[in-house]
Each structure stands twice: as structure tokens, then as C-alpha cells.
Amino acid sequence: MALQHLSRSKSVTKRSKKYLEEALYVRLFKDGSSELSVRQQLNQFLKTRKRVFKWEVGDTLKKLRQRKLYYPALKLSETMAERGMNKTVSDRAIHLDLIAKARGIPAAENYFKDLPESSKNHLCYGALLNCYCKELMTEEAEALLEKMKELNLPLSSMPYNSLMTLYTKTGQHHKIPTIIQDMKASNVVLDSYTYNVWMRALAAVNDISGVERVVNEIKKDGQVVSDWTTYSNLASIYVDAGLFKKAESALKELEKKNAQKNLSAFQFLITLYGRTGNLLEVYRIWRSLRLAFPKTANISYLNMIQVLVNLKDIPGAEKCFREWESSCSTYDIRVANVLIGAYAKENFLEKAKELKERARRRGAEPNAKTWEIFLDYYLKNGDFKLAVDSVANAISTGRGDGRKWIPPPETVNTLMQYFEKEKDVDGAEGLVENLKKAVDTLEVEVFESLIRTYAAAGRTSPAMRHRLKMEDVEVSEASKKLLEAICMD
DSSP: OOOBOTTSOSOOTTOOTTBOSSOHHHHHTTTOSSHHHHHHHHHHHHHHTOBOBHHHHHHHHHHHHHTTOHHHHHHHHHHHHHTTOOOOHHHHHHHHHHHHHHHOHHHHHHHHHHSOGGGOSHHHHHHHHHHHHHTTOHHHHHHHHHHHHHTTOOOOHHHHHHHHHHHHHTTOGGGHHHHHHHHHHTTOOOOHHHHHHHHHHHHHTTOHHHHHHHHHHHHHOTTOOOOHHHHHHHHHHHHHTTOHHHHHHHHHHHHHHOTTOOHHHHHHHHHHHHHHTOHHHHHHHHHHHHHHOSSOOHHHHHHHHHHHHHTTOHHHHHHHHHHHHHHOSSOOHHHHHHHHHHHHHTTOHHHHHHHHHHHHHTTOOOOHHHHHHHHHHHHHTTOHHHHHHHHHHHHHHOOTTSOOOOOOHHHHHHHHHHHHHHTOHHHHHHHHHHHHTTOSSOOHHHHHHHHHHHHHHTOOOTTHHHHHHHTTOOOOHHHHHHHHHHTOO
8 A cells, every 4th residue: 555655744635536535533533532432533544545644643543542542453454554654663662562452562572573683773672661551560661671671772761761660569679769860870961850750759658758859859960851741740749748838839839830831730739739738729729720721621620620519619519510501512420420519429319310310411421439428328328229220320330431330349249248147139130230231240249148138038049059150159168058048940
């Protein structure tokens, strides 16, 4: 397939009929951004054998990766290569990352091994290292970084940052100072991300003075200009340590660094001032955000309302919600959930239910989180039958990203114990049926509770032994004794 070089004009207008009529990413997201619709559009495009520019492929791959649509991204990358697109070393590094995410680390390792030696540069090594770090494969990541050093590959801060992130996620904070020393000894420039991870590592071992020394080093380092993330990180560390005055000083510095009026910076300011309990500053920053972004995004309202709820300012949260509700172009159930949760926590059940229905009328169906809120309320108030209904609703709704919603084990145990106490076999069986829609294998405790419920109710189930065998469940000796009575014809 003929593909145009990146240097050509980034326009898809006025191109011949041999080419796709619209930008590739526009075609793929024509019916939305769900994986199913993107796959369908991709398959249709590939069947047409229409041409596209090379930069379009790169741009589309970037958008697919951002949305975590790794399978269609990998298929696009592979098909374009088969049709003649020349991959740069950077393209190969991206392809390796896609293989790891779509097919797993072993497949990515095989792809790396089969690469020509000329392609095994710092980009492809770095991509594989990053894959190891994402999967928390410490030994493999450390060994690969050592190999990169042995090969004298040009190293930037990126592989070190990936390894330090791995250490942070696995609680190996003590290893991070050694990495910093290694970077300095190798003349690798520390960037803003490096300093932030280092600060977090010191905070994890309660070395606040060490964190402050890092901040002073940033100020003295002429190669790195501290940005707002440095001070949001510092403020968060101070808040976690209960040092609210120091946190507020760091937040003032954050404000100074936010000359470009970055939306994320505003949201961090609101969240962190909220965590210090300073409601006046929360409202001040909110006003600044609204001035900077008159068309305020749903996510900003969500953040603000959540902070107000956390600060027990329910009237303020309601006012902010009404403001959002009157102007939003898309009614986002996540925003409504914050206020529904606040009402449920304060035992204003009718208000919570009314808001849920109002959201539904505006086109926002309850999601799994909505039902979790009601589930928690009903469990807290001992209304177990309505709690079971909430479980069923959450399971049938599922997660927004297509994953199944699975109730916490303690919730399942509480409900099974209730049915056992009430000798309610039908209720217990109904819950088990719902759970099967969410999980492939039920815990043995669920079946043992079900057996006890049958026994307590004096009910029989001749097929129970066969059922347990089909489920590959081995129950306790006490349960086996109960089965003797339950399985009688």
C-alpha cells in the first residue's frame, strides 16, 4: 500500500479517489470510541484498501493508545506494515509497546529478539524496559537497564523514571536515591518528573527535610525549571504529613507557577486547599478557574462538588450542582453521583433517589457507582432485600469501560449471612444466580453458606452434590455432613 512521507502537508483535502475520503482517525471514531465500534470501522477501512498518509497512521495510533484501544491499534500497525509502510525505529518501539499491551510480555520479547540489530537502539530497549516496569517485573527491568549501560546506549531520564515509578508502585522507595546517584554519576539530566518521584520516595519514609532539600536542589539546578507540578507534589506531601501551613505556602507558589492557567493546576489547587480545610481558598480558586474557563468542563464541576462535599458544605455543593445542571451540554452521571453519595451518607434517601431519577430523565442512566451508593446505604440501614436489588442492578449495568462489576467479598458474605439467618433459600439462590453473571467461579464460602441456608430452612436439593462437582468446589467436613440431609430425595 502506498503511504506518503511525513513531510507532506498534513491535510486530507484534495487528495485523489485512491485515498480515504476523510482523515483515518475520523473514520475510526465515526460511531463513537467504544472498542467494538472502532474495530468495526477499522475492518471496513481495511477491506476498502484505500490509501492513507503515513502521518495519519501515526496520528491515529497515538489517539488509539490514548484511549487504551490497544487491539485495534496493533492491528492497524501490523496491517500498514504488511502493505508497505516503512517503520522507523520509533515506530518499532511503539509497535513493541502495543504488542505488550495487547498480547503480553512474552510476545513483546519475541518481537524484540527478532528485530534487526540496527533497530535495537535506545528507543526499542527503552520501550521494552517500560513494559517490564508497567508489569512490575523488577528483576527484568533492572537487568535490561544494566544491559543498556553495557551497550553504551544514549540514556535519557526516561528509563530511569520508569524504573523509579516501578519502585514506587512496589514499595521499594529505598532504591530510588541510588538511582538518583547513578543518574548524576552518568551525567543524565534529572527532569521535573525525576525530582517529583524522588520527593515522593523521601516522603514515603517520612523524610520531609529530605523533600525540602530536593526542592532547594531544583531551585539551584539551572537545567530544570520547576513547574506547577513540583509545588502540587510538595503541597500534597505537606498535607499528608499534616503540615497545613507549609502546604498553603507551597500552594501559593503553585499559583505563581500557573501563569499559563493550566486547568489541571486549578483542579489540584482546589483539591489541595480542600484537604487543608480552607473553604475560602477553595471558592477563590474556583472563581479563578471559571474566569479562565467560562465553558467549564464537567470534570471541573465534578472535582469542585466533591471537594465541597468532603468539606461538609452540602448547600454549596447543591448550588454548584444546580449551576452545572443548568448549563451542561452532556448530563454526566458521575457529577450527579457525588451529590447522590452525599445525600445517602447524610441519610437523605429520598433526595438521593429523586436526584437519580432526575438524572435518568436527563439521559444519564445510573452506573455501577450509583448502585454502589445505594447498596452501601441499604447495608448500613439493614435493608438487605433492597441491597440485593442494588447488587443485581450494578452487575447488570457493569463498568463503563466494559468490565464486569464484582461486589466486594464482604458484601457477599453479609448478604449470604442474612439469608442464612432468615432461612431464605430463594433469596440466597437469587443472589447466587446474580453473582454468576459477574464471576466465573464463586468462592467456597458462598456455597457453604447456601448449604447452611438449605439446612436451616429444612429444604432439600437432591442435585446439590452434582452441582458442587460441576462447580469444582470442595466444601468443609461440616458442610458435607449437612449435605447428607439436604441431598435426600
